[in-house]
Amino acid sequence: MFRTLRIFFTSSLVKGIVGQYVAWALGYGFIAMLRSFRGQPTPWLFEPAIAFGALVSVLGFLLAAGVLTDWLKWIVGKRTPLAHGVPAGKPEWSRYFNVDYNHKVIGIQYGVTSLLVLLVGGLFAIIFRIELAHPGMQWLTNDQFNTLFSAHGIVMIASILLGVGAMVNYLVPLMIGASDMAFPRLNAFSFWVTIPSVTLILTGMAVGGWDTGWVGYSTLSLRAPLGIVLFLLGFWVNGFSSIASSLNMLVTATTMRAKGMTLFRMPIVVWGAAAASIIQLTATQTVGVALTLTVAERVLGLNFFDPSGGGNPILYQHLFWFYSHPVVYVFVLPGLAVISELLPVFVRKPLFGYRWVALSSLGIGLVGFLVWAHHMFTSGMADALRMPFMFSTMMVAVPTGVKFFSWVATMWEGKIPRNPPTPLLFVFGAISIFLIGGVTGPILGTIPTDLHLHDSYWIVGHFHATMFGGYIFPFFAALYYWYPKISGRMYKESLGKLHFWLMLPAFWVMSIGQMSVGLLGMRRRVADYDPALGITTTQLLVTLSALVIGWSVLIMIYNFISSARSQTAADINPWRSRSPEWQIPSPVPEFNYSVPFEVVGEPYDYGLADSIYTRDLVPAPSGD
Amino acid sequence: MGRVKHFITIIILVALSTVGLRFLFEYIFALPIAASAEAGPIDTLFNFHYWMIAFLFSLIMVLMIYSIFVFRRADGDETDGPHIHGNKKLEIGWTIVPTIVVLGVGIFGAITLNEITRPKEGEMVVDVIGKQWIWSFKYPEQNDIASGELVLPINRTIVLKMNAEDVIHSFWVPEFRVKQDLVPGRETTLRITPTMAGNFRLRCAEICGLNHTLMEADVRVVSAEEFQAWVDEKSAAPAFADMTPEQRGAYWAGAEGFGCINCHSQDGTPSVGPTWKGLYGHEVQLGDGSTVPADDQYILTAIHDPNAQVVTGFNPNIMPQNYLDQFTTREQEIGTAEAFDLDIAADIIAFIKTLQ
Numbered sequence: 009m010f011r012t013l014r015i016f017f018t019s020s021l022v023k024g025i026v027g028q029y030v031a032w033a034l035g036y037g038f039i040a041m042l043r044s045f046r047g048q049p050t051p052w053l054f055e056p057a058i059a060f061g062a063l064v065s066v067l068g069f070l071l072a073a074g075v076l077t078d079w080l081k082w083i084v085g086k087r088t089p090l091a092h093g094v095p096a097g098k099p100e101w102s103r104y105f106n107v108d109y110n111h112k113v114i115g116i117q118y119g120v121t122s123l124l125v126l127l128v129g130g131l132f133a134i135i136f137r138i139e140l141a142h143p144g145m146q147w148l149t150n151d152q153f154n155t156l157f158s159a160h161g162i163v164m165i166a167s168i169l170l171g172v173g174a175m176v177n178y179l180v181p182l183m184i185g186a187s188d189m190a191f192p193r194l195n196a197f198s199f200w201v202t203i204p205s206v207t208l209i210l211t212g213m214a215v216g217g218w219d220t221g222w223v224g225y226s227t228l229s230l231r232a233p234l235g236i237v238l239f240l241l242g243f244w245v246n247g248f249s250s251i252a253s254s255l256n257m258l259v260t261a262t263t264m265r266a267k268g269m270t271l272f273r274m275p276i277v278v279w280g281a282a283a284a285s286i287i288q289l290t291a292t293q294t295v296g297v298a299l300t301l302t303v304a305e306r307v308l309g310l311n312f313f314d315p316s317g318g319g320n321p322i323l324y325q326h327l328f329w330f331y332s333h334p335v336v337y338v339f340v341l342p343g344l345a346v347i348s349e350l351l352p353v354f355v356r357k358p359l360f361g362y363r364w365v366a367l368s369s370l371g372i373g374l375v376g377f378l379v380w381a382h383h384m385f386t387s388g389m390a391d392a393l394r395m396p397f398m399f400s401t402m403m404v405a406v407p408t409g410v411k412f413f414s415w416v417a418t419m420w421e422g423k424i425p426r427n428p429p430t431p432l433l434f435v436f437g438a439i440s441i442f443l444i445g446g447v448t449g450p451i452l453g454t455i456p457t458d459l460h461l462h463d464s465y466w467i468v469g470h471f472h473a474t475m476f477g478g479y480i481f482p483f484f485a486a487l488y489y490w491y492p493k494i495s496g497r498m499y500k501e502s503l504g505k506l507h508f509w510l511m512l513p514a515f516w517v518m519s520i521g522q523m524s525v526g527l528l529g530m531r532r533r534v535a536d537y538d539p540a541l542g543i544t545t546t547q548l549l550v551t552l553s554a555l556v557i558g559w560s561v562l563i564m565i566y567n568f569i570s571s572a573r574s575q576t577a578a579d580i581n582p583w584r585s586r587s588p589e590w591q592i593p594s595p596v597p598e599f600n601y602s603v604p605f606e607v608v609g610e611p612y613d614y615g616l617a618d619s620i621y622t623r624d625l626v627p628a629p630s631g632d
Numbered sequence: 633m634g635r636v637k638h639f640i641t642i643i644i645l646v647a648l649s650t651v652g653l654r655f656l657f658e659y660i661f662a663l664p665i666a667a668s669a670e671a672g673p674i675d676t677l678f679n680f681h682y683w684m685i686a687f688l689f690s691l692i693m694v695l696m697i698y699s700i701f702v703f704r705r706a707d708g709d710e711t712d713g714p715h716i717h718g719n720k721k722l723e724i725g726w727t728i729v730p731t732i733v734v735l736g737v738g739i740f741g742a743i744t745l746n747e748i749t750r751p752k753e754g755e756m757v758v759d760v761i762g763k764q765w766i767w768s769f770k771y772p773e774q775n776d777i778a779s780g781e782l783v784l785p786i787n788r789t790i791v792l793k794m795n796a797e798d799v800i801h802s803f804w805v806p807e808f809r810v811k812q813d814l815v816p817g818r819e820t821t822l823r824i825t826p827t828m829a830g831n832f833r834l835r836c837a838e839i840c841g842l843n844h845t846l847m848e849a850d851v852r853v854v855s856a857e858e859f860q861a862w863v864d865e866k867s868a869a870p871a872f873a874d875m876t877p878e879q880r881g882a883y884w885a886g887a888e889g890f891g892c893i894n895c896h897s898q899d900g901t902p903s904v905g906p907t908w909k910g911l912y913g914h915e916v917q918l919g920d921g922s923t924v925p926a927d928d929q930y931i932l933t934a935i936h937d938p939n940a941q942v943v944t945g946f947n948p949n950i951m952p953q954n955y956l957d958q959f960t961t962r963e964q965e966i967g968t969a970e971a972f973d974l975d976i977a978a979d980i981i982a983f984i985k986t987l988q
Contacts, residue, residue: 150842150843150844150845150846151842153845154839154841154842154844216947219839219841219842219844220839220841225799225800225838225839227798227799227800227816228799228800228839228840228841231799231841231949232841233947233949314816315816315817315818316816316817319817320817321800321815321817322815322818355703355713356705356711356712356713357712357713357714357715357716358715358717358718360716360717360718360719361717361718361719361722362717362718363718364718364723364727386802386811386812386813387800387813387815388812388813388815388818388820391745391746391749394745395745398738398741398742398745399735399738402734402735402737402738403731403734405730405734406727406730406731406734409726409727409730410723410726410727412692413722413726414723415696416692416695416696416699417718417719417722419695419696419699419700419703420699420703421699421713421714422699422703422713423703423705423709423711423712424699424700424703424704424705425704425705426704426705426706426707428700436696436700439696440693440696443688443692443693446688447684447685447688447689448685450681450684450734450737451678451681451685453737453738453741454681454737454738454740454741454744455741455742455745456674456677456741456744456745456748457674457677457678457681457741459674459748459809459810459811459812460663460674460678460806460809460810460811462802462811462837463802463804463811463837463838464804464837520660523661524660524661524662527661527662527663527664528662528663528664528806529664529804529806529835531804531835531836531837532839533839533844534844534845535845536845536846538833540833610717613715614712614713614715615712615713615714615715615716616715
């Protein structure tokens with residue numbers, strides 16, 4: 009017990025968090041010292057000192073956690089070997105609390121952190137949903153409500169990015185036959201830098217919160233309480249993770265594929281991850297600029313957005329949405345790829361139109377860059393600007409439609425299990441919910457109807473459907489599907505089904521309810537509403553559904569924890585998949601494949617007798 | 633069952649489901665009453681979208697659920713399905729046809745947008761000012777009268793010229809269907825043509841800080857005669873010179889003045905700022921622990937430099953710090969119009985004194 013505590017309290021995680029707050033205090037003290045030289049007192053929670061301390065704190069976390077150790081040694085000319093396996097004399101679990109360079113460990117770190125952050129963000133939602141269950145203010149103030157919904161947005165986005173990181177890190181090297189990612193240290197950095205990012209945001213809630221939503225529009229952001237600076241900086245720091253991990257993923261998928269794995273023989277998950285990574289690598293910087301300028305305007309008094317000093321508040325929106333629209337495709341493309349990966353396995357048929365599905369991911373990514381201003385249809389843009397964005401927005405429906413048609417064509421005449429296992433249920437659920445999100449999109453794309461729906465709860469319903477259908481349901485499908493691969497144990501099917509049958513109907517009610525109240529005049533981001541709108545019953549239904557969703561997710565987490573302790577090993581390939589990761593033992597050995605494989609067939613050739621996807625690469629006979 | 637039978641069944645099911653869903657949408661996706669001319673073409677577009685939503689949702693869901701039930705694997709059947717890789721004609725088809733459809737919908741949207749935004753005959757301009765967390769309106773064509781409620785004549789196109797003083801707000805009356813942000817530093821425009829007399833509610837649709845939820849105003853659509861009567865009544869309001877300082881103070885504190893009462897209640901209920909009831913002449917507890925008497929000097933400081941003496945339990949940086957400048961501007965305007973020297977701050981203090 010004592011040893012366990014000692015190992016925990018000397019882990020990178022604990023050292024990092026302690027280091028972060030120590031560095032924060034030092035940074036704060038440094039500004040206070042500079043001011044004292046000029047004879048100025050520094051009040052408690054002085055914003056520039058908080059902001060400077062926050063920046064230093066991120067460095068403090070990374071240094072104390074040991075994320076930068078190897079690189080610092082390289083700079084002074086020392087060489088460091090890449091550590092492998094469990095550190096000597098430490099238990100297996102300690103790897104997950106320490107800086108580790110194995111992509112599977114990092115994948116699990118991403119996944120567990122993602123679920124924890126998901127629970128935090130979900131709790132925020134439940135708290136303010138209870139407030140909204142009934143008209144009138146029940147148990148929150150406007151102030152608390154604003155902070156909670158703002159934090160819910162950004163915390164959930166952090167969770168989704170972590171979850172995408174989990175899928176990409178764990179699956180991509182396995183699926184392409186690599187032993188690890190191309191840059192293991194950068195990979196560890198990408199994960200660990202998200203921790204101070206999340207702590208900054210949560211600390212921001214504690215020091216006054218903020219009231220701008222996750223979008224942080226100027227000029228409200230310039231007048232918001234102190235917490236906004238930590239939200240902006242936390243968001244900004246998270247960008248480093250996105251940029252570094254996407255670069256790493258693209259290099260890995262480009263240079264480390266198994267022999268014979270041509271582009272159109274890659275598993276579809278790799279396509280989805282690649283399209284998402286291209287977006288992350290190229291768009292994250294613009295939101296970084298928007299956040300930097302806002303912090304500079306608040307803290308340093310520079311002027312970019314405030315019109316009273318010659319700034320332009322609309323500029324912020326352009327910079328912000330140029331990233332924040334494409335980023336929704338970062339969330340959904342890996343999720344949609346999971347649907348495309350799992351369907352052929354379960355219906356025992358090839359993925360219909362594999363090339364079209366693969367290229368539609370790139371298509372969505374490309375069109376996604378040209379539609380950002382549809383978030384600004386009511387911001388006062390000239391019609392000559394609104395119109396082109398209306399047409400480009402409508403075009404998103406085309407590659408998205410390709411995916412839906414390909415999925416139903418894959419199912420058509422397939423051998424669909426009579427009693428679908430949990431991952432397949434979640435795939436069906438994902439398709440139905442992403443469909444709700446998809447079909448409720450064009451009505452927002454045409455400007456005249458958007459003028460009514462903009463900033464209403466219709467939007468809330470629409471994007472929760474795209475996020476749940478494009479990310480949450482596929483992510484849960486992936487967790488159930490690869491759980492036996494990751495843990496070597498099988499989850500409890502009955503609990504998995506219970507989770508699904510609670511969450512699917514609850515989500516339908518929630519999402520459609522949100523859209524319904526939005527049409528009748530319910531605005532986004534309000535703490536209260538007029539009972540005269542006639543939406544009270546629906547609001548109560550939405551809140552109840554949110555509670556059911558919350559409980560069902562807890563069932564999943566209980567399922568995973570309790571099943572991990574099961575004594576019976578799972579089958580090596582319980583889903584009869586052709587994919588290479590299912591041909592090796594579970595959990596996967598440290599270096600993945602003891603013998604490299606080569607690709608000799610198509611990935612999804614189910615139903616073609618005697619076809620194989622991969623075979624062990626037998627070393628050529630030595631000698632001559 | 634042969635493919636032809638499958639397809640006939642699918643077509644029938646999709647048709648039934650589409651009609652059924654569209655019928656259901658009348659209830660679950662009901663729109664508020666349409667009270668403007670703009671709502672007409674917009675609701676036509678809504679109707680078209682509802683049919684499209686019903687059809688697309690039915691198409692995919694019927695195909696999926698049909699497959700799940702009809703193509704179920706027999707118990708113990710471990711064989712694979714047919715090896716069908718794809719079908720080039722189908723794939724090209726479901727790329728080209730949706731492209732044409734969405735472009736068509738885009739054109740439909742563009743025509744509708746043009747209809748609702750183009751200038752109409754006999755327009756009337758109303759200025760809309762949004763600030764945290766209050767709406768006010770001015771009628772430049774009606775003697776520049778100011779109002780805290782939006783009163784509009786029926787069947788006349790109103791051009792709302794909108795300005796925000798602090799942060800972005802958004803003008804939305806659901807019954808009118810259209811929405812437009814108010815952006816600091818630029819004037820935005822929205823056209824509405826009310827077609828139904830009655831009372832509506834304007835609510836801010838863009839998060840604008842602490843009391844965004846409460847940023848509302850009454851909208852009243854009346855006949856042309858009633859509108860003229862309202863204008864006459866407003867125009868005949870007594871000159872400021874004829875009012876007592878207390879009456880003027882109440883006016884300044886209201887929505888047509890500077891909207892103080894939006895954050896400072898007159899009846900003792902706590903709000904964004906301290907209540908004005910029982911304020912004057914009493915000790916005020918400040919955030920730093922000290923107390924000050926609420927006299928003229930204290931109130932003047934609170935208006936001029938709101939962060940100097942923040943009352944305990946309230947947050948700094950919420951109240952705008954330029955009220956004295958706004959007062960000066962207004963005093964000069966009225967001074968020019970009525971040849972009367974005003975002291976708005978003194979009027980407000982006089983009004984606060986009455987709230988005991």
